[in-house]
Amino acid sequence: MSLSDKTRKALERVGLTSYEIKTYASLLKTGPITASDLSTKSGVPYSKIYEVLGTLEEKGWIGSDDSRPTQYFAKSPATAMQTSRQQFETEFGNNESTILKELTPLYEQSGTSERPDIWIISGVMNIATKILEMVDSCRNEVLIAIPKVAEALAKEALPKLRLLHDRGVDITILVSEDVDSETLKSLSRVARVKLKKGLFGGGIISDKRYVVLLLGEELGTSGSKEAVAIWADHSGLAGFAREYFEYLLQESKDVKKG
Numbered sequence: 001m002s003l004s005d006k007t008r009k010a011l012e013r014v015g016l017t018s019y020e021i022k023t024y025a026s027l028l029k030t031g032p033i034t035a036s037d038l039s040t041k042s043g044v045p046y047s048k049i050y051e052v053l054g055t056l057e058e059k060g061w062i063g064s065d066d067s068r069p070t071q072y073f074a075k076s077p078a079t080a081m082q083t084s085r086q087q088f089e090t091e092f093g094n095n096e097s098t099i100l101k102e103l104t105p106l107y108e109q110s111g112t113s114e115r116p117d118i119w120i121i122s123g124v125m126n127i128a129t130k131i132l133e134m135v136d137s138c139r140n141e142v143l144i145a146i147p148k149v150a151e152a153l154a155k156e157a158l159p160k161l162r163l164l165h166d167r168g169v170d171i172t173i174l175v176s177e178d179v180d181s182e183t184l185k186s187l188s189r190v191a192r193v194k195l196k197k198g199l200f201g202g203g204i205i206s207d208k209r210y211v212v213l214l215l216g217e218e219l220g221t222s223g224s225k226e227a228v229a230i231w232a233d234h235s236g237l238a239g240f241a242r243e244y245f246e247y248l249l250q251e252s253k254d255v256k257k258g
Contacts, residue, residue: 014084015059019044019052024061027074034069059084117233121212127229128153131204131212135160138169138206143245144191145174147202147214151183158186165190174199174248184255194252203229203241211238 003011003025011021026042027033033041039049053072056062060083064072075083121127135142135157142164146154154175165171171191175184176199187193202214215228232238 014081015088016061017052017055019048020056020059020061023049023052023056024074024080027062027072028077032065032071032073034071036069038072059087117231118237119231120228121231122226122228124153124227127212127214127227128156130229130231132157132160134204134206134210134212135164138164140207141170141172142207143172143174143205143242145199145202145204145245145248146176146179147199148176148178151179154179154183154187158190161187161190172249174245174252188255193255194249195255196248196252199248203245205238205241205245208242209233209235209238211241213241 003021008021011024012018016024022042022044023038026038030038030041035049035053036046038044038053039046042049044052053062053064057064057072059080060075061080062072062074064070074080121130131153144154154173161171173187173191173193174196175187175193177195177197179195184193203212205211211230211232211234213230215230
């Protein structure tokens with residue numbers, strides 16, 4: 001059975017050798033078969049076939065029965081992949097704890113500190129661009145706090161939020177009580193929306209990792225006031241912001257779906 005190069009490479013990446021790939025592909029086609037017949041069908045030398053069948057069985061890709069001579073059969077690709085994933089995760093977990101146990105103390109002794117990306121962004125357009133970029137790349141969950149001053153930004157982000165909603169991302173939006181009813185109605189179609197009296201600051205937390213905090217306005221070089229925000233790729237800061245967001249949610253009111 002000939003496989004596409006793409007599938008062959010993918011099978012190699014999940015840990016199968018070229019003989020194992022030939023053997024498994026042949027088994028998918030033949031159904032239950034003896035080792036000697038399989039050697040002929042697959043082109044894997046008879047001197048290697050038992051070793052290959054043994055490793056495939058260990059990896060959970062094939063099974064065998066009690067007949068004489070033994071017959072081998074392919075397990076479904078979905079089952080095989082699931083078993084490989086579990087074995088990889090277990091092995092990765094074991095390796096991770098071994099590595100961290102020895103290497104973390106060395107890292108801490110060196111006095112090196114991590115340098116996550118933290119930036120100050122100024123100007124409404126720059127902040128908006130960064131927020132929309134974050135929303136774009138969000139995969140699981142986004143938390144947004146929108147003060148009255150950022151209402152226009154909420155309207156601008158609506159198409160992207162709708163897209164996220166359709167992708168199954170969990171969206172929670174906290175808005176100031178004085179946000180207009182149209183904006184509220186639009187937002188409540190794509191997200192869980194809550195109202196908070198006197199919501200001053202704002203921000204967005206994406207996938208518990210990326211965070212933008214709106215700091216309000218400060219005087220720019222020309223003497224005019226300019227919007228300023230912090231953007232960070234920092235799970236610690238995002239975690240802290242998330243806890244505060246959850247605290248604000250407890251003090252807020254539900255919005256009835258329009």
